[in-house]
Amino acid sequence: MRGPFRIEGHAIASEDGMIADSTGLMPNSLKFPSDQKAYETALDGASALVNGHLSYEWQANSPARKRLVVTRRVAGLAPDPGNPNARLWNPAGASFDDACASLGVRSGTVAVIGGTFVFSLFLTIGYDAFHLSHAPGVRLAGGLPVFREQADGRSPEAVLAGAGLAAGPARAFADGVTMVEWTRAP
Template sequence: MSIEIVGHAVVSADGRIADHLRQMPAVLRNDKDWVRFQAALDRAQLVVLGRLGHEAHPNPGRRRLVATSRVERFEPIDDLVTLWNPAGMDFRDVAAELGVTDGVVAVVGGQQVFDYFLRRFTRFDLVTVDGALLPDGVPCFSTGWPDEVLAQAGLRVVERELLDPGVRLEVWRH
């Protein structure tokens, strides 16, 4: 397989992807990042996300793989959406079943999905909103701060961009 697995996360200054209700708060939203992010998803062969994200955001016509424990292995819902249990089937097997053998797979979270793909990422786009703090929120990764976890997984920052004042993008690669 020649699949590039690209993670996409926007985090608060304290490394959180959601608030205490497991919702993405408005403080993490940025128009320039949103346009960049949507364009990246449009280019992807497949978008992988958790069930909560899938249920919270209508599918604009992209092919989605929804990680959930509510199925044993995987279960197609329609032409664009397949439910998948990472504990029941390895990603390589489900990708082969879906006919995804090359191109970009965009992984957009949540935490358990990011944790599952951590050693598989070829790239991770990390956007940080410096002024935002979510002390009771959901961390991007269960094992620590995003930059430390990504570095421990063998990725390094290859590009930095200031998207807006206080909103910065770091591109991590192997």
């Protein structure tokens, strides 16, 4: 745990390690009922979410979830004009702890849900766990990778291992999706 927070990443990637197509949006080909259900359950248990301006989970509980929207449009922290449960957060101008405090969140699980910049940001802050799912048969040539660090050809798994996380056993879902929880050694 990082201080009072447990930081968990959540992503589903194509076979070639992409989380979005070339437009920056998640295509329907990456949406599987089994993964969506596991994802929604995890987010329902989180104290807060962190996402970029294009990442949003679009579920019934989404508007009620406390969240930090990572952006360079503000100097540090600002209310999100479109969501009273959200704050706009520029990590260059405010600490992660201050950002969480602005939501009234001082402990608990923080779920990091993307995109690429946000996933890479938390490699530095420190993940306690990263839930990486893979979509069978999906390739997104020219898409956006899970991590910026994949620019040198590394897989998301290699990036996670390089950040000190170790893979647990693969969990297979009926629709062919596999999920591996990567965790930091205690």
